[in-house]
Amino acid sequence: MAKIFSGTVTVKLEQSFAWEDNPSVSEIALNFGKMNGKIATEAERAVNVTGNFSFVPALNADYCKHVAAAISGMPVRVFDKMPYADFDVIRQTVGAFIGGRNPQRFYDQFMAGDDEDEDDYGAPAAKENEDFTNPA
Secondary structure, eight states: OOOOOOSEEEEEEEEEEEETTEEEEEEEEEEGGGOOHHHHHHHHHHHHHTTOOSOOGGGOHHHHHHHHHHHHTOOHHHHHHSOHHHHHHHHHHHHHHHTTSOHHHHHHHHHHOOOTTBOTTSSBOOOTTOOTTSOO
């Protein structure tokens, strides 16, 4: 049986924001040690209320958002209003955990993954001014 991650992943936000009495929220701490059956059930219930009864929790942004809210102590509406780039990192990190992966390792790789020498699929990136339409 694989060990379940129970630590905290601190996600650094690209765009900080003010929230209630905190004038500058610049990171979200996802405490996966808080994750339990109640949080999973409540997140599923929140998604089902929208009529989405067939979904894969690790890939569902709404489900991951509700889990992120519960384990970070932030209200769901924070994630609704957050810029997409920051939300995407959070939902994918939570999704990695839900899918049985180490979310810290995922986050570290995700943040380091912008390799300019590769395209989005790991293939060598086209060189600048390289015209792929020229005959060989």
